[in-house]
Amino acid sequence: MVSSAHDIEEGLAFTPKFDAEGLVTAVATDAKSGDVLMVAHMNDEALRKTIASGEAWYFSRSRKALWRKGESSGHTQRVVEMRMDCDQDAVWIRVEQTGAACHTGRRSCFYRKVDPDGGGTRLSFVDADRLFDPETVYRK
Amino acid sequence: MVSSAHDIEEGLAFTPKFDAEGLVTAVATDAKSGDVLMVAHMNDEALRKTIASGEAWYFSRSRKALWRKGESSGHTQRVVEMRMDCDQDAVWIRVEQTGAACHTGRRSCFYRKVDPDGGGTRLSFVDADRLFDPETVYRK
Numbered sequence: 001m002v003s004s005a006h007d008i009e010e011g012l013a014f015t016p017k018f019d020a021e022g023l024v025t026a027v028a029t030d031a032k033s034g035d036v037l038m039v040a041h042m043n044d045e046a047l048r049k050t051i052a053s054g055e056a057w058y059f060s061r062s063r064k065a066l067w068r069k070g071e072s073s074g075h076t077q078r079v080v081e082m083r084m085d086c087d088q089d090a091v092w093i094r095v096e097q098t099g100a101a102c103h104t105g106r107r108s109c110f111y112r113k114v115d116p117d118g119g120g121t122r123l124s125f126v127d128a129d130r131l132f133d134p135e136t137v138y139r140k
Numbered sequence: 141m142v143s144s145a146h147d148i149e150e151g152l153a154f155t156p157k158f159d160a161e162g163l164v165t166a167v168a169t170d171a172k173s174g175d176v177l178m179v180a181h182m183n184d185e186a187l188r189k190t191i192a193s194g195e196a197w198y199f200s201r202s203r204k205a206l207w208r209k210g211e212s213s214g215h216t217q218r219v220v221e222m223r224m225d226c227d228q229d230a231v232w233i234r235v236e237q238t239g240a241a242c243h244t245g246r247r248s249c250f251y252r253k254v255d256p257d258g259g260g261t262r263l264s265f266v267d268a269d270r271l272f273d274p275e276t277v278y279r280k
Contacts (some may be wrong), residue, residue, distance in 0.1 A: 009244055013259040014254060027167050034174015036223075039165055039230040049254050049255045081248035083176075084263055086242055090179040091252045100227055104149055110223035114154060116191050121154040123224055134142055 004025050009086050016047060018088040024089050028101065030108075031080040031094040035127075038109045040111035050106060055068065056093060073137050075099035103138070105130035149226045156187060163199060164229050168241065170232040170248075171220040175267075177241035178249045178255035182231065186203040194219050196233060213277050215239035242279070 003015055016024050021043040030037055042050065043059040046066055056069040056077035060084045070076030077095035084091055102109040111128035114121060143155055156164050161183040170177055182190065183199040186206055190197045196209040196217035210216030217235035223230055242249040251268040254261060 007160040011264075012252070012263045013213075015190050016261055025165060027170070027179060028176065034169065036167055036169060036176075036232045039167060039244075048261075051254060051261055056217060068205055077221040083266070084248075084252050084254055085179060085249040086251070090249075091254070092176045092179075104226050105228075109227075109230075111226070112233070113154070114147060114191060114222040114224055121188075121191055122151045123154055125152075126223070128187050 005087075008088050009090075014084070014090075015088055016044070016084070017031060017045050017087060018044065019089065021061065023061070026056075026093055026097050027059060027090065027092045028056060028097075029092065031096055036110055037077075037095070037097055037107070047091070050093070052125065056095060070098065073099070073103075073132070075101065077101070077133075102132040103134060105132045105134050105137075106130055113117060144171050145227075148228050154224070155228055156184070157226070157227060158184065159229070160220060161201065163201070164231055165173060166196075166198060167230065167232045168196060168235050168237075169232065171173070171236055175248050177217075177235065177237055177247070187231070190233070191222065196235060202207075202209055209241075210238065213239070213243075215241065215272075217241070240271040243274060245272045245277075247271055 022043045026040050026042045028037045040058045046057040046059045056079055059066055076098045078093045082087055082091055082093045100107050112123040113126045115124055143146055158164060162183045166180050166182045166227055168177045179268040180198045185201045216238045220234045222231055222233045240247050246268055252263040253266045257265055
């Protein structure tokens with residue numbers, strides 16, 4: 001069944017629009033601060049597990065594998081609310097983050113600011129303190 | 141020049157990692173409320189124009205075209221801060237949104253909540269008031 005644009009945008013049926021790889025984009029924000037913690041992807045199974053369990057599951061494009069956020073690090077995400085966007089190809093989850101979201105040890109993956117620098121563009125660190133040492137946490 | 145994962149994650153060089161279509165994911169949040177307004181994409185030119193102008197530019201995958209946010213509707217986004225994520229394939233912009241971000245007339249594209257409903261999953265409207273009537277704004 002093909003849904004019309006109107007049904008997808010104005011309807012209340014959950015009809016995620018997966019891309020050619022079977023994925024939707026998932027944005028996780030900190031439920032308290034509103035900061036974006038990470039941008040990742042979910043396939044159908046990750047979506048269903050996230051909804052059913054209330055814990056964030058993703059699909060890794062590089063590893064081609066489903067993963068529960070925090071399964072290695074213990075830094076899980078409890079989902080406070082999940083929202084779907086207008087064309088149903090992106091989800092936004094507001095989460096309670098245990099520890100740090102980023103594999104580099106930072107609270108958020110977005111620990112660098114983009115600064116115009118004359119003709120070029122540079123990054124600078126911001127909120128870049130490490131909450132854990134990735135060498136220790138992922139060494140197993 | 142191929143950068144190492146360490147350089148990409150810990151360096152201060154702006155080296156966006158474009159996908160096969162030449163795009164990075166862009167998440168726009170409201171600088172005041174922290175709400176996610178929209179998820180879209182930027183190509184190299186959209187990134188450069190956004191950085192240079194301080195106004196959000198995107199690349200539409202469906203229309204295969206660069207667009208300045210608000211060029212049809214007047215609902216522009218002034219960029220307060222842009223951040224890059226760890227692997228440099230996603231940017232987060234905190235914006236001052238004029239009017240509504242969503243083409244359906246809502247402030248945010250994420251105007252529906254995902255609710256587990258027994259075996260199924262349903263959506264429900266939340267913050268779904270229309271700030272404009274798309275029929276009027278886009279009728280040209």
